[in-house]
Amino acid sequence: MNMQTRTPPSSLPDNSYGFSDRIQQQLDHAGRLCALQGGRMTAQRRDVLGLVLSATTPVGAYDLLEQLKTSGRKPAPPTIYRALDFLLEHGLIHRIERLSAFVPCTHLLHDHAHDHSHDHTDACLHSAQFLICRNCGGVTEIADAPRVLDVLKNICGKKNFTMQSASVEVEGLCEDCTHSTTGQKGHTPTPN
Amino acid sequence: MNMQTRTPPSSLPDNSYGFSDRIQQQLDHAGRLCALQGGRMTAQRRDVLGLVLSATTPVGAYDLLEQLKTSGRKPAPPTIYRALDFLLEHGLIHRIERLSAFVPCTHLLHDHAHDHSHDHTDACLHSAQFLICRNCGGVTEIADAPRVLDVLKNICGKKNFTMQSASVEVEGLCEDCTHSTTGQKGHTPTPN
DNA sequence: AGAAGTAATGTAATATTATTACATATCATT
DNA sequence: AATGATATGTAATAATATTACATTACTTCT
Numbered sequence: 001m002n003m004q005t006r007t008p009p010s011s012l013p014d015n016s017y018g019f020s021d022r023i024q025q026q027l028d029h030a031g032r033l034c035a036l037q038g039g040r041m042t043a044q045r046r047d048v049l050g051l052v053l054s055a056t057t058p059v060g061a062y063d064l065l066e067q068l069k070t071s072g073r074k075p076a077p078p079t080i081y082r083a084l085d086f087l088l089e090h091g092l093i094h095r096i097e098r099l100s101a102f103v104p105c106t107h108l109l110h111d112h113a114h115d116h117s118h119d120h121t122d123a124c125l126h127s128a129q130f131l132i133c134r135n136c137g138g139v140t141e142i143a144d145a146p147r148v149l150d151v152l153k154n155i156c157g158k159k160n161f162t163m164q165s166a167s168v169e170v171e172g173l174c175e176d177c178t179h180s181t182t183g184q185k186g187h188t189p190t191p192n
Numbered sequence: 193m194n195m196q197t198r199t200p201p202s203s204l205p206d207n208s209y210g211f212s213d214r215i216q217q218q219l220d221h222a223g224r225l226c227a228l229q230g231g232r233m234t235a236q237r238r239d240v241l242g243l244v245l246s247a248t249t250p251v252g253a254y255d256l257l258e259q260l261k262t263s264g265r266k267p268a269p270p271t272i273y274r275a276l277d278f279l280l281e282h283g284l285i286h287r288i289e290r291l292s293a294f295v296p297c298t299h300l301l302h303d304h305a306h307d308h309s310h311d312h313t314d315a316c317l318h319s320a321q322f323l324i325c326r327n328c329g330g331v332t333e334i335a336d337a338p339r340v341l342d343v344l345k346n347i348c349g350k351k352n353f354t355m356q357s358a359s360v361e362v363e364g365l366c367e368d369c370t371h372s373t374t375g376q377k378g379h380t381p382t383p384n
Numbered sequence: 385a386g387a388a389g390t391a392a393t394g395t396a397a398t399a400t401t402a403t404t405a406c407a408t409a410t411c412a413t414t
Numbered sequence: 415a416a417t418g419a420t421a422t423g424t425a426a427t428a429a430t431a432t433t434a435c436a437t438t439a440c441t442t443c444t
Binding site for chain 2: 097098131133134140142145147148151152155156159160161162163164165166167168169170171172173174175178
């Protein structure tokens with residue numbers, strides 16, 4: 001292996017990055033979700049997901065690459081892209097096309113008291129809607145808007161188009177940035 | 193200048209590429225539209241738009257670059273990106289984020305017997321919806337689906353999000369490709 | 385027409401994002 | 415332990431996009 005990093009050895013599962021308890025819970029939940037789909041949540045993938053979960057705004061692949069380097073690994077682009085592909089395929093993250101960057105699926109971010117795995121899979125796999133703020137860079141997933149997807153399904157039905165995935169990206173100014181006159185990156189986007 | 197190309201000098205407006213009559217009409221219409229917005233439709237921009245109009249599937253920036261080289265010019269990337277930016281800003285083309293490629297705005301493709309300029313500007317500027325076929329590469333703009341945009345506006349209203357632009361991209365199989373069992377790129381996408 | 389200012393284009397270099405191809409290692413099962 | 419499948423390492427390169435600065439062309443004003 002190559003685990004002679006500065007991070008102290010831990011009995012917890014693979015916490016090379018000192019992820020917060022909350023994020024570790026999310027990671028555990030993600031692990032369960034992808035196990036259900038027959039996927040293997042390796043340490044590498046877990047770390048990448050953890051980094052995406054830790055960010056307050058979408059993260060680029062090469063950003064992640066840099067961050068991964070601070071651990072004991074020396075990853076190259078394919079490493080990160082493979083991890084991202086895996087996470088995308090299992091609906092754990094989404095790609096924001098307009099930013100070439102990645103965010104966690106919102107379902108991972110909320111409470112996991114009950115088993116919402118079915119909801120998650122149904123709703124998130126390869127489809128998502130986002131509000132992207134041009135000022136603060138914050139991105140909000142609008143998972144509570146099934147209507148959008150319904151309308152799209154309807155249209156596709158009429159046109160005999162077989163929908164496999166869909167993305168909706170709205171760019172503009174979030175509530176906070178709309179009201180701030182400063183024109184500066186005036187606030188921290190509401191964290192995930 | 194640099195107009196010693198093989199293309200014979202023409203009395204028609206800048207038809208370096210031998211665009212069809214239909215495309216020239218569309219180009220003329222586009223010229224009128226962007227004049228209304230105070231834009232200058234130069235020969236370069238016209239040629240780029242013509243090439244986008246001529247393609248049956250979305251075209252990448254570097255594809256266009258190659259094609260432009262066959263004329264008397266020796267363009268570099270900024271040339272093409274500037275032209276594309278101009279055309280985007282004036283709602284004459286759209287960018288398909290998932291493909292990093294460009295298509296003409298559907299409003300240019302249909303008949304221009306009457307003045308739909310207002311419709312065009314309202315509807316196309318910075319917002320569009322697409323069905324993207326993974327098999328044949330064809331892309332259909334669904335301009336007849338204001339409902340999608342309405343739903344989005346509604347959501348943004350509730351969240352106090354100021355929408356500046358929106359894109360909806362649905363990926364899957366078009367009607368023809370859904371029905372063809374071949375698994376091959378079995379047909380030419382319905383032309384623009 | 386000539387001068388001045390603005391808008392557009394040319395050019396070289398480089399940044400950013402993503403993939404290919406092939407070697408090695410790890411895991412799960414027998 | 416041997417096998418096959420899955421995952422990761424590594425080097426090279428492809429594809430997409432931007433920066434910074436020089437030059438040219440258009441427009442307007444006198």
